[in-house]
Every structure is written in C-alpha cells, then in structure tokens.
Amino acid sequence: MDKVEVPSGDQALRVDGLRVAFGDFVAIPNLSFLVNFGEVHGVIGPNGAGKTTLLDAITGKTRPAEGRILLNRTTDLLALDEPERALAGVGRKFQKPSVFEALSVRENLELALRLRPRSILGELRNWSDPRRKARADEVLDEIGLAARAETPAGALAHGQKQWLEIGMLLMQRPKLLMLDEPVAGMTATETAHTAELIRRLRAPERAILVIEHDMDFVEEIADRVTVLHGGDPIFEGRMADARADARVREVYLGR
Amino acid sequence: MSDARVHHPGLFRATAGAIAAVAVALPLLGGVMGGISPYFANIIGQIATFALLAVALDLIWGYAGILSLGHGLFFATGGYLIAMHLLKAGFEFGGITPDFMVFMGWSEFPGFWAGLEHFPYALALIVLLPGALALVYGFVSFRSRVSGVYFAIITQALTYIAMLLMFRNDTGFGGNNGMTGFSEVLGQPIGAPSVVIGLATVSVLLLLAGFLFAGWLTSTSFGRLLIAIRDDEARLRFLGYETLWPKLAIWSLSAVLAALAGALYVPQVGIINPRLLSPDLSIEIAVWVALGGRGALSGAVIGAAIISALKFWLSGFAPDLWPFILAGVVLVVVVVLPNGLLDLRGLLHRRPAFGNILSEKRNG
Numbered sequence: 335m336d337k338v339e340v341p342s343g344d345q346a347l348r349v350d351g352l353r354v355a356f357g358d359f360v361a362i363p364n365l366s367f368l369v370n371f372g373e374v375h376g377v378i379g380p381n382g383a384g385k386t387t388l389l390d391a392i393t394g395k396t397r398p399a400e401g402r403i404l405l406n407r408t409t410d411l412l413a414l415d416e417p418e419r420a421l422a423g424v425g426r427k428f429q430k431p432s433v434f435e436a437l438s439v440r441e442n443l444e445l446a447l448r449l450r451p452r453s454i455l456g457e458l459r460n461w462s463d464p465r466r467k468a469r470a471d472e473v474l475d476e477i478g479l480a481a482r483a484e485t486p487a488g489a490l491a492h493g494q495k496q497w498l499e500i501g502m503l504l505m506q507r508p509k510l511l512m513l514d515e516p517v518a519g520m521t522a523t524e525t526a527h528t529a530e531l532i533r534r535l536r537a538p539e540r541a542i543l544v545i546e547h548d549m550d551f552v553e554e555i556a557d558r559v560t561v562l563h564g565g566d567p568i569f570e571g572r573m574a575d576a577r578a579d580a581r582v583r584e585v586y587l588g589r
Numbered sequence: 590m591s592d593a594r595v596h597h598p599g600l601f602r603a604t605a606g607a608i609a610a611v612a613v614a615l616p617l618l619g620g621v622m623g624g625i626s627p628y629f630a631n632i633i634g635q636i637a638t639f640a641l642l643a644v645a646l647d648l649i650w651g652y653a654g655i656l657s658l659g660h661g662l663f664f665a666t667g668g669y670l671i672a673m674h675l676l677k678a679g680f681e682f683g684g685i686t687p688d689f690m691v692f693m694g695w696s697e698f699p700g701f702w703a704g705l706e707h708f709p710y711a712l713a714l715i716v717l718l719p720g721a722l723a724l725v726y727g728f729v730s731f732r733s734r735v736s737g738v739y740f741a742i743i744t745q746a747l748t749y750i751a752m753l754l755m756f757r758n759d760t761g762f763g764g765n766n767g768m769t770g771f772s773e774v775l776g777q778p779i780g781a782p783s784v785v786i787g788l789a790t791v792s793v794l795l796l797l798a799g800f801l802f803a804g805w806l807t808s809t810s811f812g813r814l815l816i817a818i819r820d821d822e823a824r825l826r827f828l829g830y831e832t833l834w835p836k837l838a839i840w841s842l843s844a845v846l847a848a849l850a851g852a853l854y855v856p857q858v859g860i861i862n863p864r865l866l867s868p869d870l871s872i873e874i875a876v877w878v879a880l881g882g883r884g885a886l887s888g889a890v891i892g893a894a895i896i897s898a899l900k901f902w903l904s905g906f907a908p909d910l911w912p913f914i915l916a917g918v919v920l921v922v923v924v925v926l927p928n929g930l931l932d933l934r935g936l937l938h939r940r941p942a943f944g945n946i947l948s949e950k951r952n953g
C-alpha cells in the first residue's frame with residue numbers, strides 16, 4: 335500500500351529526555367521524540383512497554399522525574415495541571431472507554447465543548463449557546479452516532495463508546511489528539527470504521543498520536559511509528575520497515 | 590456499568606405534591622378534634638427534617654458520587670446553634686438559667702455565646718459556620734485528591750472527634766447532658782400545640798423548598814456536571830474542567846442544607862446532646878438514601894420517611910430491635926436492590942446504575 339510521505343509540518347509535540355519512575359521501578363528511562371502537525375504517529379510495543387505511561391506524562395496524570403514536554407514549540411506542558419493541559423489543546427482517549435454513562439450521547443458531547451475555557455461558571459451559563467448544539471450535531475455525524483444522540487452513553491455498545499469518547503475530544507478541536515488503543519475489543523467492521531474516522535481527523539493543524547497493539551491497523555493509519563520496549567524507543571520509521579526490523583521482531587516474537 | 594440517568598419526573602412531581610399536601614394539612618387539621626394531634630404533628634415535623642437531611646446527602650452522594658458519613662456533623666452543628674439560641678433567648682428574655690450552667694456552677698455564659706439570643710444572628714451562624722467548615726474540609730480533601738472510601742472515613746472520623754469534644758463538660762456546649770429545657774421559640778411558648786404544629790409546618794415547608802431547589806439544581810447544566818463527576822471525574826478533568834470548584838460548591842451547599850435541617854429538628858425534639866454526633870446517625874442517613882435510591886431525590890425523601898417512621902413506631906415497644914432491622918435493610922439494599930426502592934419499579938429490566946455501594950471510580 336502506498337504511504338503518504340512523512341508530513342514535515344511544524345512540531346506539535348516535543349518530548350525531551352523524559353524519565354518516569356514509580357518508586358524504584360523505572361517505566362520510561364530516557365525518551366525523546368517528536369510529532370509533527372499533520373501527522374498520524376503510531377506508538378506500539380508489548381504490554382508494559384510504557385505506552386500508557388507516556389500519555390499519562392503528557393496529560394498530567396503522572397508527574398515525570400525528569401524531562402521536558404513542549405506543545406506547539408512554546409507551551410511547557412509540565413508547568414500546567416491536567417485541566418489546563420486539556421485546554422491548551424491536548425485531548426486524550428483513555429485505554430478503557432471513559433464516557434459519562436448516565437448522560438445522553440449528546441450531553442456527553444456538549445459537556446466537552448469549552449466555549450468559555452476560563453470559567454466553569456461561564457461555561458454552564460452559556461450552556462444553551464446555539465454553537466454548542468451545532469457543533470454537537472456536526473460531531474454526531476462525524477462519529478456516526480446521530481441516531482443515538484438521546485441514548486444514555488451507558489447503553490451504547492463498546493465500539494460506540496470508543497467513538498463517543500473520540501467525539502468528545504473532537505468537540506474541543508485539540509491540537510494534539512492522543513488515542514490509547516482505540517480499536518481494542520472492536521470487531522473487524524468497527525475497526526475499519528475507526529480507521530476511516532482517524533484518517534478523516536488528520537488535519538494540517540492537528541497531530542494525532544495512536545497507541546495500538548493491532549499492527550495492521552497501525553500500518554493502515556500511521557505515517558510513522560515509534561516502537562517502545564521497556565520505555566525505550568527501539569525503532570522509529572514506517573510500520574512496514576518496523577515489521578522487518580530485527581530488534582522489533584525479537585521484542586515481539588523472540589521471548 | 591450504569592443505567593440511564595436516574596431521572597423520574599413523574600415520581601418527583603408526585604413526591605413534591607405529597608409534601609405540599611402535608612404542609613397544607615398540618616395547619617388546617619392540626620389541633621382540631623379528630624384531626625392531627627400535636628404529638629403526631631411533631632413526629633411528622635421531625636421526619637421532615639430527616640427527609641431534608643437525606644436530600645442534602647443525596648445531592649452530594651447520589652449526584653456527585655461523594656459519600657459522606659459525616660453529615661451528622663453538619664446536622665448537629667445546626668442543632669447546637671439553634672439550641673444555644675433558644676437557651677440564650679430564654680435566659681435574656683425569660684430569666685431562665687440553663688441546666689448545664691447550674692450544673693457547672695456558672696453564672697455567666699461563655700463569651701462565644703454573645704449575641705446568640707438574637708435569631709437573625711443565630712440563623713446567619715447556622716448557615717455560615719457549617720458552610721465554612723465544609724469549605725475548609727472540602728478544599729483540603731478535594732485538593733489533595735482524597736476520594737471514595739477514604740473521604741467517607743475521614744468525614745466519619747471528624748464527626749467522632751466532634752462528639753468527643755462535645756462530651757467534655759468544660760467546653761461550654763452542655764457536655765454529655767447536652768442542652769435541653771427550651772422555653773420559648775421566637776417569643777412563643779415552645780410546648781404550646783400551635784407552636785408544635787407551626788414548627789412541624791415550617792419543617793415540611795423547608796423540606797418542600799429544599800426538595801424543589803435540589804430538583805431544579807440537578808436539572809441544570811450544573812447538575813449534568815455533577816453527574817459527569819460521579820461517572821468519571823478523571824475524564825472530566827482531561828476535558829479541561831477543574832472539578833475542585835463544582836465539588837466544593839455542592840459539598841458546601843449540602844452541608845448548609847443539613848445544618849438547616851438540624852436547626853429545625855432540635856426545637857422539635859427538645860434536646861440536643863453529643864449522641865447526635867455518634868456514627869449511628871451519619872450512617873443511618875446513608876441507609877435512608879441507599880434504600881430510597883441514590884440519585885433520585887424522591888428516593889431520598891421516601892427512604893428517610895419510611896425508615897424513620899418505622900423507627901418511631903418501633904421505639905414504642907421494641908427499641909432494641911432497631912440495629913437488627915437497620916442491618917437487615919442494608920443487606921437487602923446491597924444484595925437485592927442496588928438502586929434501592931427504585932429497583933422495585935423495574936425489576937424486569939434491571940440494570941444497576943451503580944455497582945458496589947462503595948466502589949471506587951475507575952480511570953486509566
């Protein structure tokens with residue numbers, strides 16, 4: 335399959351000398367990498383490789399021991415707390431689908447839109463702003479859940495919850511969109527649908543980071559991949575080349 | 590795993606209507622021959638304050654997902670403040686020296702009682718003190734991400750500490766005997782049938798107001814935010830919401846409602862002592878709400894009314910049975926009715942809105 339050339343847009347995310355430790359256990363010893371705007375960047379690696387931990391460090395769930403994380407060249411993410419990072423343009427889908435189960439699909443989306451990022455009270459007061467409904471309608475179409483808009487999110491199928499969560503992030507138009515195993519537990523049809531969704535989300539002003547175990551899926555959507563093992567990047571490049579790489583093969587098959 | 594929003598507009602209206610009907614019936618039928626006796630009105634009034642207390646807990650537990658096992662602390666704070674007001678007013682305007690002062694051999698009130706004979710000042714304290722207490726405790730715990738079972742246990746511990754403090758005779762709060770012997774309320778003799786019925790009516794009206802207010806609040810966008818906090822607080826934070834502020838707001842509001850309930854309870858029961866701060870009451874409140882169904886305000890009212898009515902009835906002939914009955918209710922809720930009585934309506938297509946009663950929130 336023909337690959338798009340690696341987009342050479344400006345730096346969206348820059349991770350420098352990142353070190354994350356839990357007590358004595360070092361999950362990520364020293365990691366540096368770059369994701370450009372316009373790019374879909376895959377991160378793969380066996381269980382426990384540190385993929386989710388990397389997202390935790392970028393979003394603020396975990397505080398790294400060392401390193402620097404820059405968004406859009408200028409924003410020092412480590413200086414911000416979790417909500418501030420989200421408002422700065424970092425959107426994250428969790429590994430386990432995380433939606434507000436008692437709220438309807440539409441309410442989940444509407445809650446995600448921040449028209450007044452500086453004040454929660456302001457946001458709530460402007461709840462019935464027509465832009466909120468309009469944007470939710472757009473996203474409902476985009477994620478294919480328009481027919482389920484009034485359904486409580488808890489009643490959705492697993493795959494639909496994943497799409498809803500991606501939709502919530504889209505409401506925010508993030509600069510950096512990070513998806514932790516978006517197709518885990520999905521049927522083949524759902525996976526194909528998700529791949530299509532992600533391809534449509536690619537935009538010059540957005541960088542997308544996808545963590546996934548499904549290599550065919552990653553090959554289909556990602557321009558470049560980073561292979562993590564024990565928190566170290568052991569390969570960076572095209573997925574097709576990763577499959578042929580001796581160390582990658584060893585990590586995945588060799589033990 | 591969660592069910593649809595726990596929203597029952599029909600049940601809500603029916604409950605509001607029933608509370609309003611009681612509020613109208615009390616002054617109309619109260620004291621009339623063959624109508625509602627002052628004794629019975631008094632019980633209704635007390636139950637109304639319990640129901641308001643349950644609504645307060647449901648706001649924080651059922652909607653925001655934060656379990657408090659210390660709402661007895663706020664209830665008792667309101668109760669102690671009103672008791673101090675009643676005693677001080679009785680002394681200043683009626684010349685009656687409270688028992689605890691006689692007992693301690695004091696001829697003067699401790700300094701911090703100053704001004705409490707004035708009702709508006711006492712009322713202001715009833716709102717501000719528990720509100721401030723909740724703000725401080727909430728801020729510290731929510732800031733340091735104390736949540737779930739840990740938060741609940743600390744609320745229980747704080748209440749227990751308050752109880753030990755109140756048991757001391759030298760603190761000026763009446764010690765282990767508490768405060769009693771109230772003579773008048775707002776210048777009226779407290780035992781007169783009309784006053785008894787009046788207090789009960791005010792309690793039911795306050796319950797109605799609190800119930801309608803809570804119903805309105807939870808239907809607003811703020812209510813959705815609370816439900817989102819309950820369902821997945823981490824998700825909400827990663828959408829850019831600093832959840833500290835909405836949690837603090839609902840927590841403090843809940844505390845103030847509980848204090849108001851306590852301030853109406855004490856004049857009706859005629860006494861307050863540190864036992865109101867024992868773990869029993871705080872746990873019982875959670876049982877009321879769990880039985881009625883968390884996240885459905887009607888459930889909180891119904892649960893509180895059923896259990897406390899049962900307790901009143903039982904206290905007449907078999908008070909010793911109470912702990913066993915309460916334990917039985919807890920077992921039934923945990924094992925058979927995870928959504929409380931609401932489950933009875935939909936036993937056929939049941940999907941629990943909550944997992945285990947104390948389950949921690951997931952994320953990751």
Ligand SMILES: Nc1ncnc2c1ncn2[C@@H]1O[C@H](COP(=O)(O)OP(=O)(O)OP(=O)(O)O)[C@@H](O)[C@H]1O
Pocket residue numbers: 356359361379380381382383384385386387388429
């Ligand atoms: N909060 C934590 N405390 C202690 N150890 C942790 C914590 N979070 C992650 N780890 C450890 O760090 C390592 C990396 O975990 P991480 O979840 O990042 O792996 P992953 O690459 O996402 O794996 P998977 O594919 O299974 O999701 C694992 O060994 C894990 O046990």
Ligand SMILES: [Mg+2]
Pocket residue numbers: 385386387429514
């Ligand atoms: Mg992971």
